[in-house]
Amino acid sequence: MLTVNRYKCCYCGACVGVCPTCALELVETFIEVSADCKECGICTKICPVGALEVKA
Amino acid sequence: MSMKCDVVVVGAGPGGSMAAKAAAQAGLRVALLEKRQEVGDPVRCAEGVGKRVLSQMVKPEPEWIAAEVKGARIYAPDGTSIVMSEDKGGAEVGYVLERKVFDRGLAMEAARAGAHVMVKTRAIGLLKKDGAPCGVSAMRIGEPLEIEAPIVIGADGVESKVGRWAGIDTTLKLKDIETCAQFLVTDTRVDDQYCEFFLGNSIAPGGYVWSFPKGEKLANVGLGILGSRSKPGEATRLLGEFMRSHFPNGKVLEMVVGGDPCAGPIESATADGVMLVGDAARQTDPLTGGGILTAMQAGMIAGEVAAKAISSGDVSREGLKEYEDRWRSDIGKGLARSYEFKEFFVKLTDEDLNQLIGSLKREDIAKMDLRGMLRVLFRLNPRLLWELRHLVV
Ligand SMILES: Cc1cc2nc3c(=O)[nH]c(=O)nc-3n(C[C@H](O)[C@H](O)[C@H](O)COP(=O)(O)OP(=O)(O)OC[C@H]3O[C@@H](n4cnc5c(N)ncnc54)[C@H](O)[C@@H]3O)c2cc1C
Numbered sequence: 144m145l146t147v148n149r150y151k152c153c154y155c156g157a158c159v160g161v162c163p164t165c166a167l168e169l170v171e172t173f174i175e176v177s178a179d180c181k182e183c184g185i186c187t188k189i190c191p192v193g194a195l196e197v198k199a
Numbered sequence: 200m201s202m203k204c205d206v207v208v209v210g211a212g213p214g215g216s217m218a219a220k221a222a223a224q225a226g227l228r229v230a231l232l233e234k235r236q237e238v239g240d241p242v243r244c245a246e247g248v249g250k251r252v253l254s255q256m257v258k259p260e261p262e263w264i265a266a267e268v269k270g271a272r273i274y275a276p277d278g279t280s281i282v283m284s285e286d287k288g289g290a291e292v293g294y295v296l297e298r299k300v301f302d303r304g305l306a307m308e309a310a311r312a313g314a315h316v317m318v319k320t321r322a323i324g325l326l327k328k329d330g331a332p333c334g335v336s337a338m339r340i341g342e343p344l345e346i347e348a349p350i351v352i353g354a355d356g357v358e359s360k361v362g363r364w365a366g367i368d369t370t371l372k373l374k375d376i377e378t379c380a381q382f383l384v385t386d387t388r389v390d391d392q393y394c395e396f397f398l399g400n401s402i403a404p405g406g407y408v409w410s411f412p413k414g415e416k417l418a419n420v421g422l423g424i425l426g427s428r429s430k431p432g433e434a435t436r437l438l439g440e441f442m443r444s445h446f447p448n449g450k451v452l453e454m455v456v457g458g459d460p461c462a463g464p465i466e467s468a469t470a471d472g473v474m475l476v477g478d479a480a481r482q483t484d485p486l487t488g489g490g491i492l493t494a495m496q497a498g499m500i501a502g503e504v505a506a507k508a509i510s511s512g513d514v515s516r517e518g519l520k521e522y523e524d525r526w527r528s529d530i531g532k533g534l535a536r537s538y539e540f541k542e543f544f545v546k547l548t549d550e551d552l553n554q555l556i557g558s559l560k561r562e563d564i565a566k567m568d569l570r571g572m573l574r575v576l577f578r579l580n581p582r583l584l585w586e587l588r589h590l591v592v
């Protein structure tokens with residue numbers, strides 16, 4: 144499962160721009176993850192603060 | 200709830216506000232949607248712009264400008280530096296803006312031209328009739344809202360969805376985005392006269408560190424690294440390291456993070472009833488990361504073309520072709536060149552970078568622009584730069 148650490152996230156939207164399945168949405172100040180997430184981990188690499196993690 | 204207009208612009212950054220202003224000035228009924236409750240905040244930018252190009256498009260208000268710089272200083276990994284003067288290197292920087300004020304100023308100009316600005320209003324999908332877009336569905340302060348309009352301009356930034364909803368794949372590959380972190384720093388060590396650029400694979404792999412002055416002993420100190428060379432949290436970690444080595448006593452007044460596209464021109468920025476501008480169309484300069492001015496330029500063109508398409512009645516992709524042609528000739532060519540430079544630059548080792556910057560040490564480059572400097576670099580380092588010979592003319 145992809146988790147968003149909302150205490151770290153600075154709501155910049157970088158992760159949204161790289162997700163190949165369009166599974167992320169930046170809603171003003173928080174990130175929503177939809178059921179389309181394939182847990183590929185691409186977004187976790189781009190996050191400047193390390194707020195995203197794919198957890199088993 | 201529902202409403203009708205001629206053009207919906209999604210996103211009130213510099214691209215969207217300029218598009219909305221141009222369309223409203225041409226007499227269209229325009230809705231400008233911004234999902235944030237405050238236009239321009241939080242900032243995701245280092246705020247450097249060229250004076251000349253900015254002034255060609257808008258009259259810069261004094262309150263938009265945090266600082267004016269004398270030029271740019273570039274540091275090689277070994278610490279060697281070269282200086283470019285403002286009137287030449289200033290094509291890249293010249294003013295350092297206060298974007299919270301600047302972005303709001305541009306949205307205000309759109310409003311004064313007649314656009315209906317709606318904040319805390321987030322587009323969540325395209326309305327479609329017979330498969331073609333005819334407006335957007337949105338959430339306005341938590342309530343659903345449908346806005347019918349023959350043309351949608353997607354100016355929704357790095358996180359753009361409008362293109363993807365319209366069938367244009369704008370997903371950024373990790374090698375085509377810089378992941379960035381920045382602090383607003385006050386420190387006696389800050390150079391508040393020059394924009395500074397620090398190169399090196401260990402301090403900013405596939406990118407660079409910048410320090411852009413914003414006032415007395417105050418600067419945006421940040422870095423971007425190539426997404427394909429990043430890992431979770433790496434941008435912030437590297438910025439911490441740079442701060443320890445360069446501004447150990449610096450005080451941090453603000454934190455900024457963000458993704459900056461460096462993808463080069465995309466295949467198509469139009470679909471039936473849809474135009475993409477600015478970061479949404481990945482129109483950022485891939486080498487410098489600068490995207491404020493290109494977003495504004497593209498926004499103006501899109502607003503003008505929207506007016507023509509509405510009056511001719513043809514809002515199909517074909518009817519919007521003038522936008523595609525004009526942005527490609529005005530900014531697309533430059534983006535393509537910069538993309539090639541970027542693809543080459545990110546491969547250079549620290550030794551290569553030292554050699555290149557070092558070779559300029561004895562040259563009089565203070566009065567040269569970036570192009571002139573590249574020509575000299577090529578003359579001095581033909582072997583290293585051989586791959587780029589077709590770009591150096
Ligand atoms: C760290 C960093 C440093 C940079 N430094 C510079 C620099 O020094 N100089 C420079 O020229 N450029 C710089 N850039 C690039 C520059 O910030 C962008 O290119 C520029 O902001 C693009 O403008 P825009 O209008 O296309 O998008 P943005 O300014 O990103 O505006 C997009 C707007 O759309 C809104 N939006 C998004 N989705 C929706 C939706 N669904 N509904 C409603 N609204 C929506 C967003 O909230 C946002 O306000 C930098 C970028 C970063 C990340």
Ligand code: SF4
Pocket residue numbers: 147151152153154155156157158159169174189190191192193194195456
């Ligand atoms: S990239 Fe990281 S900080 Fe930026 S919005 Fe996504 S989770 Fe938040």
Ligand code: SF4
Pocket residue numbers: 145161162163164165166167176179180181182183184185186187197
């Ligand atoms: S893990 Fe992959 S599919 Fe899931 S949100 Fe991140 S980038 Fe998208």
